[in-house]
Amino acid sequence: MSNAHDPRRRPPALKTLDHTVAAVPLLQGRVLLHEHARNIPRPRLTLDDELSGVVLTGANADARAFQLRTAVGYEGTLLIDSAAYSTYTATAEEPFMAPPDELFATVDDSLNFQKARGATAALTPTGYIPPASSRALKAVMRDANRIERADTLVSLPIDVAWLNRENIGQLIAVCAKIRHPKAVILFRQFDPLEQAKDVPANLRRLFTEVEHMALLRTDLAALDVLAHGALCAGIGVQSSLRHAIPPDEKAQIGKRGGGPTYPHVLMPQLMCFKGAESLSNLYANVDPATCDCEECDGRGLDRFFLPDGDTRREADNHTIATWSGWVSEMASYRAGTERKTWWRNKCTAAVDRYALENQRIGQGASSRSGFQVPPPLKAWATLPVAP
Ligand SMILES: [Zn+2]
Structure with a gap:
């Protein structure tokens, strides 16, 4: 910066909040954007400061957060997810990971540092909690x-098996006894919510029965839990930040070999994420689905099959603008039955559009190559709206 030595332009000192300032009112009702810290920190213009905020994760998340606050002057809601769970597994003796380079550092130091x-x-800094590891x-x-x-939010990086019929009761009982707000992160390759039929219903049950629960690093499940009384939620900007992988596993990617990866794009009418490559193929010979968000301004959604950074950023901005619009819409409905009904009807309308869109693009009803309704969306569209 050319004027770095001009005292009038010095960034204001960082105003921090001490440990007595409660987390709950500051996070209530927000859907945060879970972003990787390696990206240059600049706040996304599509984020609404009233209803959103940022979770920075990965190596250097703390340094990036500091930079975002001081150099960029970001004043919105911000969490730092050090992602201890990506390298550390919780044990009965040490459920939290101590900072590696400090011999006597405590959990309190880690919280103060953030x-x-x-x-x-x-x-x-909770470690990954494996399936059936009750002691951890x-x-x-x-x-x-x-x-x-x-x-403090107690992060609960749990294997999705904790949401199975056999385990959900214990998970709910333990969560109810933790006297701080809690932030669940779900672990499994691919979409954790597609692992078993009763997972979406049990996740919803957890969030309905326990107060002050957050769901971080997820996808549209963020909106489902928010409609059903979650404290807050966080949606990952890329698919790798929409779930997590146990420390001893490598991410399995759907396609073979290396090569560039393309963004997964949120489809506004179908309410699903779809890879840029398959969108480009599906819409090769027909008019693509278009989008009216501020990033797309009526353009087609087949345009993101390019490996450059600008295209990825544009695709991400489209996705963020799309779900942000839904979060604002949800906020205009009263919490409780009104909000749950709105969400259920929105999911139902999306499910009903699949056949129409597949027919429009020339994919038969039984074709496996058209758009497929994701099982969680089907669940959200059909599960009963409890009062
Ligand atoms: Zn768009």
Whole structure:
């Protein structure tokens, strides 16, 4: 910066919130954007400060957060997800990962550090909680309840098997006994919500029965839990940030070999994410579906099958603008039955459009190459709206 030495242009000192400032009112009702810290931190213009915010994750998330606060002057809601769960598995003795380079560092130090870097609230560095590891889950509860702060979210990076019929009861019981707000992150290759038939219903049950629950690093499940009383949620900007992978596994990518990866684009009418390559193929010989968001301005959704950074950014902005619009719409309905009914009807209308769109683009009803309704969307469209 050319005027870095001009004292009038010095960025204002970082205003931080101490541990007595409660997390709950600052996060209530928000859908945050879960972003990787390696991207240059500039706030997305499509994010609404009243209803959204940012979760920075990955190596250097703290440094990027600090930069976003000081150099860029971002004043919105911000969380730092150090993603301890990507390398560390929770044990009955040590459910939280201690900072590796400091011998006597405590969980409190890790929480204070996030706040000093500008975080709105602090996330515990919980390790990955494997399926059926009750002792690790209970250890999280034990250690979390020793934390004497108002600003802390206890992160619960759980394998999706915790949402199965056999385990959901115990998960709910433990969550209800943790006296801080909680942030669930679901682990499994591909879409965790597609792993078993009752997962969407049980996830909803968890969020209905336990107060102050957040769901981070997810996809449209963010809106489902928010409609059903979640504290807040976070949607990943890329598919790798819409779920997480256990520490000892490598991400399995749908296609063979290396080569460039293309964005997955949120389809506004169908309410699903679809890869840029398959959109380009599906719409090769017909008019593409178009979008009226501020990024697309009526243009076709087949235009993102290019490997450059600008295209990816444009695709991401389209996706963010699309779900942000839904979050604002949801906020205009009263919490409770009104909001749940709106969401159910929106999902039903989306499900009903698949056959029409497949027919329009010349894909038969039984074709496996057209658009397929994602099982979670089908569940959200059909599960009963409890009062
Ligand atoms: Zn768009």
